[in-house]
Amino acid sequence: MIRKLLGPGLVVLVAAASLCAAQEQARKSAGTVPADLAWVEGNGIRCGVDRATGRLAGVETRFGQRSRVWLKQPVRLILRNEANNLSVPVQTSELKPAVGALSLAGHLEQLGLTFSQTWKSSSSGVTWDLQFNGAGQRAGHELTIELPILSSDSQIFTPSNRGVMDVAANPDFTNVPYGTDGWGWETGHVYYVLPLVSVFDAKADQALTIALPADVNIPHFQVLWTGSRILRLALGHRGMGGGKPTSLRLLFYTHAADYRSVLKAYSDDFPPYFKPALPRGRDEGAFYYHHIQDHPSFEEMARQRVRFLWSSFWFTHVGEYLPEATEWKPYSFANWWRLGEMMSDDKIRAFIRTMNEHGIGVFAFFNVDEYGGAGSYDGVDLHGDSPLIDKLRAEKYGDSLVKDVAGRDVPSWEGCKVVNPDHRYSYYRHLQEQVARHLHRLPEIAGFIIDRMDWASTFDYGHDDGLTMFGAIPAENMAAPIGEAVRMVCRLSHEQGKRVYLNHAYRIEVLKDLDGYCYENEYLPALGFLSSYRPASAWCYRKPYHRDLLQFEAQLKRRLQYALFPHMIAHDFPICQEEPDARAADLLEIYAPLFSTLLGKQQVLLPHCVAASGANDVNLFINGAGDYVVPVTSRTRFQSRGARETETISVTLRVPDGAGLAWAHVYSADGPPYREAVNRKSEEVTVKVSRHGTASMIVVGRGAEPTLDEEDAARLGGVRARLFPKSATPLPAAEQSPSPSDLKNLSLRIEGTQVGEWGTLTVRVDGKTAGQFSSAGGTFRLNTIIGAHPPRPLTVAIVAPDDGVWFAPQSVELFTRRGDGKTIHMAAWTPSISATVGATTRELRLPLRWCKPGSVERPASRGEKASIAREF
Numbered sequence: 071m072i073r074k075l076l077g078p079g080l081v082v083l084v085a086a087a088s089l090c091a092a093q094e095q096a097r098k099s100a101g102t103v104p105a106d107l108a109w110v111e112g113n114g115i116r117c118g119v120d121r122a123t124g125r126l127a128g129v130e131t132r133f134g135q136r137s138r139v140w141l142k143q144p145v146r147l148i149l150r151n152e153a154n155n156l157s158v159p160v161q162t163s164e165l166k167p168a169v170g171a172l173s174l175a176g177h178l179e180q181l182g183l184t185f186s187q188t189w190k191s192s193s194s195g196v197t198w199d200l201q202f203n204g205a206g207q208r209a210g211h212e213l214t215i216e217l218p219i220l221s222s223d224s225q226i227f228t229p230s231n232r233g234v235m236d237v238a239a240n241p242d243f244t245n246v247p248y249g250t251d252g253w254g255w256e257t258g259h260v261y262y263v264l265p266l267v268s269v270f271d272a273k274a275d276q277a278l279t280i281a282l283p284a285d286v287n288i289p290h291f292q293v294l295w296t297g298s299r300i301l302r303l304a305l306g307h308r309g310m311g312g313g314k315p316t317s318l319r320l321l322f323y324t325h326a327a328d329y330r331s332v333l334k335a336y337s338d339d340f341p342p343y344f345k346p347a348l349p350r351g352r353d354e355g356a357f358y359y360h361h362i363q364d365h366p367s368f369e370e371m372a373r374q375r376v377r378f379l380w381s382s383f384w385f386t387h388v389g390e391y392l393p394e395a396t397e398w399k400p401y402s403f404a405n406w407w408r409l410g411e412m413m414s415d416d417k418i419r420a421f422i423r424t425m426n427e428h429g430i431g432v433f434a435f436f437n438v439d440e441y442g443g444a445g446s447y448d449g450v451d452l453h454g455d456s457p458l459i460d461k462l463r464a465e466k467y468g469d470s471l472v473k474d475v476a477g478r479d480v481p482s483w484e485g486c487k488v489v490n491p492d493h494r495y496s497y498y499r500h501l502q503e504q505v506a507r508h509l510h511r512l513p514e515i516a517g518f519i520i521d522r523m524d525w526a527s528t529f530d531y532g533h534d535d536g537l538t539m540f541g542a543i544p545a546e547n548m549a550a551p552i553g554e555a556v557r558m559v560c561r562l563s564h565e566q567g568k569r570v571y572l573n574h575a576y577r578i579e580v581l582k583d584l585d586g587y588c589y590e591n592e593y594l595p596a597l598g599f600l601s602s603y604r605p606a607s608a609w610c611y612r613k614p615y616h617r618d619l620l621q622f623e624a625q626l627k628r629r630l631q632y633a634l635f636p637h638m639i640a641h642d643f644p645i646c647q648e649e650p651d652a653r654a655a656d657l658l659e660i661y662a663p664l665f666s667t668l669l670g671k672q673q674v675l676l677p678h679c680v681a682a683s684g685a686n687d688v689n690l691f692i693n694g695a696g697d698y699v700v701p702v703t704s705r706t707r708f709q710s711r712g713a714r715e716t717e718t719i720s721v722t723l724r725v726p727d728g729a730g731l732a733w734a735h736v737y738s739a740d741g742p743p744y745r746e747a748v749n750r751k752s753e754e755v756t757v758k759v760s761r762h763g764t765a766s767m768i769v770v771g772r773g774a775e776p777t778l779d780e781e782d783a784a785r786l787g788g789v790r791a792r793l794f795p796k797s798a799t800p801l802p803a804a805e806q807s808p809s810p811s812d813l814k815n816l817s818l819r820i821e822g823t824q825v826g827e828w829g830t831l832t833v834r835v836d837g838k839t840a841g842q843f844s845s846a847g848g849t850f851r852l853n854t855i856i857g858a859h860p861p862r863p864l865t866v867a868i869v870a871p872d873d874g875v876w877f878a879p880q881s882v883e884l885f886t887r888r889g890d891g892k893t894i895h896m897a898a899w900t901p902s903i904s905a906t907v908g909a910t911t912r913e914l915r916l917p918l919r920w921c922k923p924g925s926v927e928r929p930a931s932r933g934e935k936a937s938i939a940r941e942f
Contacts, residue, residue, distance in 0.1 A: 106120070106121055106122070107119060107120060107121065107127055107128050108121050108165065108172050108189075109128070110171075110172055110189040110190065110191050110196050111191055111196070112190075112191030112192050112193070112194070112195050112196045113191075113192070113193060113194055113195050113323075113324070114131055114132050114133060114195075114324045114325075115129070115130070115131045115132075115195050115196055115278070115322055115323065115324040116128075116129075116130050116196070117129050117189060117196050117198070117322060118130075119172065119174065119189060120144060121165050122163070123144070123161050123162070123163065124161055124162030124163060124165075124174040124176060124187065125144040125145055125146070125147070125161060126141070126144065126145040126198075127141065127143075127144040127145070128141055129141050129219070129278065129322070131276050131277075131278060131324035132324075133274075133275065133276045133324065133325070133326065136274055136275075136276065138271060138274055138276045138278075140219045140269070140278050141217070141218060141219055142218040142219065142299075143218045145215060145216065145217050145218075146159065146215075146216040147159065147160035147161075147213065147214070147215055147216075148160065148213070148214045148216070149178060149181060149183075149185075149202075149211055149212070149213050149214075150211060150212045150213075150214070151181055151209055151210075151211055152209060152210040152211060152212055152306065152307070152539070152540065152541045153207075153209035153210065153541040153542045154209075156180060156181065158178055158180045158181055160176075160178065160185055160213075161176055162174035162175055162176035162185060162186070162187060163176055164176060171188050171189065171190045172188065172189040172190075173186065173187070173188045173189075174186065174187050174188075175187075178202075181204070181211075181310075182204045182205070182206035182311065183202050183203065183204035183206075183310060183311065184202070184203050184204060185200070185201070185202055186200070186201050187199065187200045187201075192321075194321070194323060194335060194338065194339050195321060195322045195323040195324065195335075196321075196322040197319060197320070197321055197322070198319065198320040198321075198322065199317065199318070199319050200213075200317070200318045200319075200320075201315050201316065201317045201318075202310045202315070202316045202318075203310075203313075203314075203315045203316070204310060204311040204312075204313075205311070205312075205313050206311045206312075207311055207312065207542075208309050208310065208311040208312025208314065208539065209309065209310065209311060209539060209541060209542050210306070210307050210308065210309055210310075210538075210539035210540050210541050210542075210543075211306070211308050211309070211310045211316075212290070212304060212305065212306035212307070212308070213304075213305045213306075213308070213318065214302055214303070214304050214305075215302065215303040215305075215320075216300050216301075216302050217280075217300070217301045217302075217303070218299055218300055218301075219269055219278065219301055220237055220269065220295055220298055220299050220300065220301055221237070221298060221299070222237055222238045222241070222298045223237070223238070223271070223272075223273065224237040224269055224270065224271065224298075225237065225269075225270040225272055225327070226267060226268070226269055226270070226295070226301075227267070227268040227269075227270060227277075227279075227329045227332055228245055228262065228267060228293060229262060229263050229264035229266065229332075229596060229599045230245060230246070230260065230261055230262040230263070230596055230874075231252070231259070231260050231261055231593065231594075231595070231596055231827055231874045232245075232827065232872040232873065232874040232875075233329065233595045233596075233872060233873030233874055234270070234329060234872060234873045234910075234912075235871065235872040235873075236871055236872065236912065237295070237298050238298065239830075239832070239869070239871035239872070240871055240872065241295075241296075241297060241298040242295065242296050242297065242298075243294060243295055244292075244294040245262050245292060245293045245294060246260050246261065246262050246292075247262065247290055247291065247292040248262045248263075248264070248265050248288065248290075248291040248292065248293075248577065249262070249263075249288070249291075249526070249527045249549065249576055249577035250262055250527060250576060251524045251527040251528070251576055252576055252591065252593055252596075253524050253574060253576075253590070253591055259591075259593070259612070261576050261593060261596050262293070262576075262596075263575075263576055263577060263578070263596045263597075263599060263600055264281075264336065264578055264599060264600075265281060265282035265284070265288050265291045265577075265578065266279055266280065266281030266282070266332070266336060267279070267280055267281075267293045267301070267303070268280075268329075268332045269301065270327035271327060272327050272909070274327075275326050275327050275677075275678075276324065276325075276326070276327060277324065277325055277326065277327045277328075277331065277332065278322070278323075278324055279321075279322070279323040279324070279325070279332050279335060279336070280303065280320055280321070280322055281320070281321045281323070281336055282319070282320060282321070283319055283321065283339075283340070284336075284339075284340040284343045284578045284579065284581075284582075285340065285343075285579075285582075286319065287535060287537050287538070287547055287549070287550050287579075288547070288549070288577070288579065289306065289307035289308060289529075289537060289538040289547050290304070290305060290306040290307045290308075291303070291304070291305055292304040292305075292306075305318065307538050307539060307540055307545075308537060308538075308539070309536070309537055309538065309539035309544065314536070316537065321339070323335040323336070325677065326677030326678065327677075328677035328678055329599075330673070330674070330675040330676065330677060330679070331675070331676075331677045333599060333602055333673075333675055334675035334676075337602065337603070337675070340578075342582045342583055343578050343581045343582050344581075344600075344602060344603050344604070345603045345604070346569075346584070346585040346586060346603065346604050346605075347560060347564055347570075347583045347584065347585055348564060348567070348569055348585050350605070350670045350694055351569070352377065352429070352431060353377060353378045353431030353433070353516040353517075353569065354377060354378070354586060354605035354607070354635070354669065354670070355375065355376075355377035355378070355605070355607065355635045355665065355666070355669055356374055356375050356376045356377055356607065356635050356636055356637070356638060356658075356662065356665065357376060357377060357378045357379060357380060357588065357607050357635070357637060357638065358371075358376060358379055358380070358637060358638040358645050358648070359379070359380040359382060359609070359637065359645070359646055359647060359648070360379065360381070360382070360645050360646045361381070361382060361383040361384065361400075361402045361407065361409075361646070362379075362381050362384060362417075362418065362421045362432075363402060363407075363409055363411055365379075365425075365643075366638065366640045366643040366645065367643070368428050370640060370641065370643070370655070371428070371430065371638065372428070373659045373662065373782075374638050374655070374658050374659055374662050375662040375663075375665070375666055376430060376638050377429070377430060377431065377669075378430060378431040378432070378433060378516060379425060379430055379431070379432050379433065380433050380435065380519045380588055381421075381432050381433065381434060381435060382435040382646070383400060383401045383402040383406070383435070383646075384400045384401075384402075384413045384418060384435075385400065385401055385435065385445070386398055386399060386400065386401065386445050386446040386447070387401060387442065387443055387444065387445025387446060387447065387452075388437060388440050388441060388442060388443045388445070388483065388484075388486045389437070389440065389441035389442060389443075389486075389489075389500075390445075390504075391434065391435060391436055391437070391504055391508070392434075392504060392507045392508050392511065392512070394507075396414055396415045396416075396511075397412055397413070397414040397415075398412065398413055398414070398446065398449070399412060399413070399446035399449060399451070400412075400413035400446070401444070401445045401446070403446065403451070404446070404451045405444050405445065415511050415512065418512055419512060419514055422512070422514040422515060423514060426514065431516035432514070432515055432516055433515065433516050433517055433518060433519045433569075433571065433588075434508055434512065434515045434517070434518050434519070435518075435519065435521065436504070436505075436508075436518040436519065436520045436521065436559065437520060437521045437522055438491045438501055438520060438552060438555040438556065438559065439472075439488055439489055439490070439491055439522055439525045439526075439548070439552055439555075440482050440483065440486040440487070440488055440489065440522055440525075441463055441467060441486060441487060441489050441497065442454065442459045442460075442463050442485055442486045442487050443459075443482075443483060443484040443485045443486035444484045444485060447459065447462065453485065454484040454485015454486065455485045456485075459485065463487060466496065466500075467489055467495075467496050467497045467500065469495045469496055470489040470490050470491070470492075470495040470496055470497035470498075471487060471488075471489060471490070471532065472487075472488040472489060472490050472525075472528075472530040472532060472533075472548070473530060473531045473532030473533075474531060475531050475540070475543070477531070477532070480528075482522075482525075488525055488528075490530050490532075490533055490546065490548065490551050491551050491552060491554070491555035492533065492546070492550075492551035492554065493551075493554060493558075495533075498551075498554075498555060498558070501555055501558065501559070502558060502562070505518070505558070505559055505562045505563065506562065509562065509563065509566050509568065513566075515568065516568065516569060517563055517568035517569035517570055517571070517585070518559060518563060518568070518569075518570050518571075519570075519571045519572065519573060519588045520556060520559060520570065520571070520572040520573065521572075521573050521574070522573065522574060523552065523556075523572050523573060523574045523575035523576075523580055524574040524575075524576065525548055525552060526548050526549040526552040526553065526575060526576070526577060526579070526580045527548070527549070527576050527577060528548050529545040529546065529547060529548060530545060530546040530548055531543065531545045532546075533545070533546040534546060535547055535550055549577055549579040549580055550579065552580050553579045553580040553581075553582065556570070556572065556580050556581075556582070556583075556584070557582055557583050560582075560583040560584060560585075561583070564583070569585040569586065570583075570584055570585050571584065571585060571586040571587055571588040571605075572584060572587060572588070573587075573588055573589050573590055574589060574590060574591065575587075575600075578600075581600065584604065585604065585605075586601075586604045586605040586606060586607075587600070587601055587604060587605070587606040587607070587608075588606075588607050588608070589606070589607070589608040589609065590608070590609045590611060590647075591608065591609065591611055591612060592608035592609060592610065592611060592612050592613075592625065592629065592634060593612065594625075594628050594629070594631075594632055594634060595628075595631075595632060595873060595874065597632065597634060598631070598632030598633070598634065598673075601632070601633070601634070602672065602673040602675060603672050603673070605633075605635070605670075605671070606632075606633065606634050606635065607634065607635040607636070607637065608629075608634055608635075608636070608637065609637045609647065609648065610622070610625070610636055610637050610639060610648060610654070612625065613625040613825075615639065615651055615653075615654035615657075616649075616651055616654070618710065619653060619654065619657055619710040620708055620710045620711060620823055620825065620878065621823075621825055622654060622657065622710075623657065623708050623709060623710045623764075624708070624825035624826070624876065624878060625825075626657070626658075626661050626765075627687070627703035627704075627764070627765055628687075628703075628826070628876075629665075630661075630664060630665070630668075630701040630703055630765060630767070631687050631688075631689045631701050631703060632689070633668045633671045633673070633691055633701075635665055635668075636658060636661075636665070638658070639651055639654045639655050639658055640655055641655045641656075653793060656789050656792070656793045657793065659786065659789055660739055660786055660789060660790055660793070661739060661765070663737050663743070663779060663782065663786070664701075664737050664738075664739060664765060664767045666779075667693060667699050667737055667767045667769050668691060668693055668699055668701075668767075669693060669694050670693050670694015670695070671691040671692065671693050671694070671699065672691060672692050673689070673690070673691050674690040674691060674692060674698070674725065676690075676724070676725065678724060679723065679724050679725060680700055680721070680722065680723055680724070681721070681722045681724075682700075682702045682719055682720070682721045682722075683719045683720045683721075683906075684704070684717060684719045684762070684904060684905070684906060684907075685704060685705045685706050685904075685905035685906055685907050685911070685914055685915070686702050686703060686704055686705065686719065686762070686907075686911075687701075687702070687703045687705060687911055688700060688701065688702050688703075688721070689701055690723065690725075693769075695771070695776075696771070696772075697769050697770060697771035697772075698723060698725065698731070698769070698770040698771070699767060699768070699769055699770075700721055700723070700757075700767070700768040700769075700770065701765070701766075701767055702719065702721060702759065702762060702765070702766045702767075702768065703764070703765045703766075704762070704763070704764050704765065705876065705878070705905070705907075705911060705914060706878065706879060706901050706905045706914070706916075707763060707764045707901050708764055708878065708901070709739065709740065709763075709764050709790070709793075709794045710794065711878075711880065711901060712794070712796055713763065713764055713901050713902075714740075714763070715763065715901075715902050716740065716741075716760075716761040716762055716763045717762055717763075717904050718758060718759065718760050718761075718762070719758075719759050719762045720756055720757075720758055720759075721756065721757045721758075721759055721768055722754055722755070722756050723754065723755040723756075723757075723770065724753060724754055724755075725755070726753075727772075728750060728753060728754065728755040729750060730772040730773075731748050731750065731755050731770050731771065731772050732748060732771070732772055732773065732775070733745070733748060733770070733771055733775040734746040734747070734748050734757045734768055734769065734770045734771075735768070735769045735776075735778055735779075736759055736761075736762075736766050736767070736768050736769075737766070737767040737769070737779070738761065738762070738763060738765070738766045738767075739763065739764050739765040739766070740761070740763030740764055740765070740766075740790075741761060741763070741787070741790075742780055742783035742784075742786075742787065743778050743779060743780050743783060744760075744761065744778075745778065746758060746759060746760065746768070748770060755770065757770060815851075815886055815887040816851075816852040816884060816885070816886050816896075817849055817850060817851050817852060817884075817885055817886070818833070818835065818840065818849065818850045818852055818864075818866065818882065818883070818884055818885075819847070819848075819849045819850075819881075819882070819883045819885065820833065820843065820847040820848055820849075820850075820866070820868070820879065820881075820882050821846065821847040821879070821880045821881050821882075822846060822847055822877055822878050822879040822880045822881075823846055823877070823878050823880065824845075824846070824875070824876070824877050824878075825876050825877070825878045826874055826875050826876030826877075827872075827874035827875050827876075828844070828875070829844065829870060829871055829872065829874070829875035830842050830843070830844040830871060831843055831844070831868050831869060831870055831871075831875065831877050832868075832869040832871075833848070833850055833866065833867070833868060833869075834866070834867040834869060835850075835852060835864050835865075835866055835867075836864055836865055837867075840852060852884075863884075863897045863917065863918040863919050863920055864884065864897065864918050865915055865916065865917050865918070866882050866899065866915075866916045866918060867908065867913055867914065867915050867916070868913075868914045868916070869908075869912060869913045869914075870912040870913075870914075871912075872912070873911075873912065875912075877914070879899070879901070879914070879916060880900075880901070881898065881899065881900055882898060882899040882900075882916050882918060883895055883897075883898045884896045884897040884898065884918055895921060896920065896921070897918040897919060897920050897921060898918060898919065898921050899916040899917065899918050899919070903916070903917065903919060904917075905917070
């Protein structure tokens with residue numbers, strides 16, 4: 071064995087014989103045996119660079135006693151000039167060992183660039199720094215990194231609306247670029263909120279994560295893969311040449327194959343982007359958004375446990391959120407509500423004091439990237455398209471106006487124009503004055519909620535950030551100046567003890583120093599990936615809540631899983647942008663005690679820290695009282711579909727302080743709260759939940775047991791009975807299985823609703839694939855699937871391709887054609903029958919029961935009366 075030490079964590083392997091036998095065997099099984107590599111090692115991961123070509127040719131991870139070899143072949147780098155579309159492979163040949171690092175250099179003569187790369191070990195993993203330089207014409211370039219690390223057994227965690235994705239179900243996939251504005255219909259409401267990707271080997275429980283730092287300018291980052299084999303990272307719009315160096319850093323981590331471990335590794339490296347700047351306080355949880363000249367009744371707000379108001383519309387117009395005058399015409403004077411009432415400091419402060427007396431904080435509306443629109447200008451009401459507004463805006467903030475690629479102003483809400491809040495331009499100083507004015511004149515506010523962070527996902531072609539280029543055209547990535555303005559608002563607010571939340575961010579760069587989130591779009595699961603340590607609330611926007619409550623109930627369940635508090639929906643009061651609906655309001659009242667268990671929460675980011683039996687989603691948090699909170703939500707039972715059945719499930723916590731846990735309370739959407747026993751064994755804590763129905767919150771704590779919060783239980787029982795008066799009829803079981811002669815020409819019918827992201831689901835019958843569907847169900851012929859007469863009812867599995875897809879089954883029916891030509895039911899599953907899951911909740915297993923032909927009760931649909939299944 072010959073090794074040469076170059077510094078801490080760095081070893082150049084001169085001979086492959088230095089590998090231990092286990093690692094050598096792992097390499098052979100992976101089909102590659104790299105030789106003569108220079109290695110950099112840090113925190114369980116090591117990367118080997120081919121000394122002859124400079125290409126990354128080895129990535130190995132160690133977790134516990136296990137090791138994993140990831141690369142099947144060397145990594146390939148391709149650099150493309152976006153101006154002339156010339157592409158060349160990137161290789162280096164000059165090896166420069168240094169203390170604690172490994173440097174390589176080379177030339178890209180066709181592109182007129184030099185290239186260098188440096189590998190370093192770090193406390194969290196390995197860093198890979200790349201730099202490009204050249205004296206020729208500067209232009210945008212795209213670097214593509216091709217990593218042959220996938221297989222059909224791989225899973226990929228994408229911080230997007232899809233979450234963990236199975237490569238077997240998605241052999242070729244292109245994600246939207248990082249930071250895509252997920253609000254717009256043109257993007258299909260898809261998003262990618264963190265600049266990273268993680269490949270999971272679930273069997274070995276190991277993962278490899280590759281990320282960009284949170285504190286750098288990221289013009290473009292996109293993840294795609296092909297052929298269940300090649301993972302591609304595309305990094306475009308990076309100006310190179312012109313005598314200016316262009317740098318790029320990638321971070322490599324290893325950890326367990328759990329998305330929580332991905333978030334833990336990344337957030338540990340960039341805590342100001344994930345953790346609140348101020349200690350947690352009262353003003354988080356359920357909320358509403360409205361003007362201050364009226365409000366829902368305090369009694370109804372108390373029933374939904376509303377904790378804060380995002381107050382708006384006292385501004386004169388967008389950009390002038392608190393004018394110099396102490397009395398003025400607000401936006402609401404002549405717009406929308408046309409209230410015709412003046413606004414003043416005294417009126418605002420009196421309103422805030424009244425709200426505070428009822429335990430409700432008031433946040434001021436703010437915005438850092440728009441100016442103008444309809445409203446009052448020096449007391450004169452103007453429409454947003456007024457030329458007077460254009461003239462005023464150009465005179466005051468002309469240097470800040472954002473331009474599109476054609477050099478035009480960028481329009482926004484009601485005639486506003488988008489502005490660039492970079493500190494180099496005049497609008498930044500205006501924002502500073504606005505923040506200071508609020509803090510001085512309205513000391514009672516809880517803080518600010520900053521609107522329209524979605525503009526951080528765009529580019530300003532009227533300015534130049536020194537990096538971003540589209541071909542030959544320079545631009546400014548709006549994430550950088552908007553992030554700078556947000557940090558300024560946070561700094562000034564935190565000095566006065568005021569919190570700052572924001573709305574509509576789809577990227578990490580703008581999230582530094584924040585205290586929480588208040589979003590118009592409840593995009594899950596991705597918003598949950600940003601808010602592990604911060605409070606988060608959101609409108610009830612993505613899913614309909616009028617008439618049929620299924621989609622809304624499913625979304626409330628998913629909100630519990632990510633601790634995303636709801637916007638209030640009133641019975642009768644027309645809240646801005648949230649129409650009243652008595653039935654939806656009742657459902658929010660039922661769920662209010664469940665959400666309250668999550669106040670002050672932080673997500674537990676330990677791998678595999680919680681599990682629940684049955685077909686249930688589960689997560690783990692620590693709330694503000696220091697208790698563990700476990701949301702358990704059924705994937706098959708919904709009160710809006712008549713579910714009344716409960717089951718006993720087992721919830722297991724794997725936490726380091728489990729030995730001290732002594733009591734458990736269960737808060738249920740299906741009945742009054744109750745106590746359960748805590749069982750401790752080795753490093754696990756188990757709670758048997760005896761009456762789990764559609765949604766349960768298990769609170770597990772140490773020390774003296776607190777009083778069970780059951781004050782409102784009787785009233786909520788009445789609300790529940792009024793809202794969901796009918797229950798499903800139990801499935802009648804046959805005394806014996808049908809005779810073999812009855813089981814000919816078998817078919818399977820599945821009916822249900824997609825309540826998450828839309829996707830294609832695979833149907834398996836007793837482990838064999840029967841087909842796929844991508845709508846509300848399908849019918850499948852089974853003769854060639856099951857073969858002979860089954861000795862027991864079949865088990866049907868419905869498999870989703872990723873975490874974003876959620877199919878809520880309503881019924882599964884096995885039917886056959888008799889000799890007389892009639893088609894009858896033979897076996898069925900309904901939500902009254904307990905279901906299970908496979909290795910993940912993406913595989914839903916539904917056990918069928920034999921039933922008397924023609925006697926199956928089909929569950930009610932859309933609140934309609936259930937009916938006896940008929941022959942068909």
